[in-house]
Amino acid sequence: MPKIEVIDLSNLSYVLESDGYEYTISTVNEWNALANPKEMFILVNYPSGIIKTQIDKKFLYNQTYKLINDLDFTDKNIFSWNNFTGTLNGNNKCISNIKSAFDDFNGLFGKSNHCVIKNLIIDNFSIINNQDTNSCLITNVNFCDLLNIKFKGNIIISGKYSAIISSIMNGNISDINLDITSNTNNLFCYFSGTFKNSQVNVLSSNYNSMFCNNFNGNINNCLFINNCDNIIENFIDGMITNNIFIFSTDKDINLENKKNLYNCVLKNNNQTFIFNKSNEIISNFDISEWDNEFWSNEGTLKLFSEEIN
Numbered sequence: 001m002p003k004i005e006v007i008d009l010s011n012l013s014y015v016l017e018s019d020g021y022e023y024t025i026s027t028v029n030e031w032n033a034l035a036n037p038k039e040m041f042i043l044v045n046y047p048s049g050i051i052k053t054q055i056d057k058k059f060l061y062n063q064t065y066k067l068i069n070d071l072d073f074t075d076k077n078i079f080s081w082n083n084f085t086g087t088l089n090g091n092n093k094c095i096s097n098i099k100s101a102f103d104d105f106n107g108l109f110g111k112s113n114h115c116v117i118k119n120l121i122i123d124n125f126s127i128i129n130n131q132d133t134n135s136c137l138i139t140n141v142n143f144c145d146l147l148n149i150k151f152k153g154n155i156i157i158s159g160k161y162s163a164i165i166s167s168i169m170n171g172n173i174s175d176i177n178l179d180i181t182s183n184t185n186n187l188f189c190y191f192s193g194t195f196k197n198s199q200v201n202v203l204s205s206n207y208n209s210m211f212c213n214n215f216n217g218n219i220n221n222c223l224f225i226n227n228c229d230n231i232i233e234n235f236i237d238g239m240i241t242n243n244i245f246i247f248s249t250d251k252d253i254n255l256e257n258k259k260n261l262y263n264c265v266l267k268n269n270n271q272t273f274i275f276n277k278s279n280e281i282i283s284n285f286d287i288s289e290w291d292n293e294f295w296s297n298e299g300t301l302k303l304f305s306e307e308i309n
Helices: 028-035
Strands: 003-007 013-016 022-025 039-046 049-055 064-067 087-098 111-113 116-127 135-142 145-157 163-182 186-203 209-212 218-226 239-247 261-267 272-275
Touching (some): 003 028, 013 028, 022 028, 116 135, 135 145, 209 218
Parallel strands (some): 064 087, 116 145, 135 163, 145 163, 163 186, 186 209, 186 218, 218 239, 239 261
Antiparallel strands (some): 003 039, 261 272
């Protein structure tokens, strides 16, 4: 792969090396240069020297990138990667301490389509601005795969329709671990993809529901541990299968609009409701009807270390 030179808004130059078929990102400045570049060039070595050819953002955003270092944005601004159509392999590195962003920031990847984001850790994220739609990871996206992503620390996002992930259509979200203190309005907003094989542990009193505004998706093999007693707001259609919801509240569980629960457990401090694969309330929990690839006999997700108490 040829090298890419990115010129940022301050006319500073960054040359991206490649690791196989992935371009590597090693610094905060490289991230911002890629997210909002002023100019981009392909650098090709010839016997006569390096030939520099200008390219556009469509080429830049359609590549595969890999983090090779943690990125700490303490006291630094951050740009959104809007219109990202490539792949980011986080390489199990951490993007942390996001607090200051440019005015058009609406998530790490902003408004993007047909992209893959995987193997990433996000720690401490606080964005307060005048926009209605904000997210932590991605906003207004079609056909996106989000795989093996861990959110931790404190997540604060302003905006009427703010969410950890906002407006995702036809996407696949899998192997997500949300272990956060949050005061976002919602966890997922305008959702019509598939959310599966994930664990959500949220301490918050300031969000409305886990999934809100025109839910039309599927939730499979997920464990939810939080103090929100509202799973879905504005349910249109979808399947909720093989999930455990544990609410840290004394409030009675509302069984309205629970017709789409199959093999699900709803539990709070005072009540437990168990739905079988036919959406009937039964008295005993039987894990044998669940997918044993993901669930242990004790009702814990094998992918994560936390256990149900």
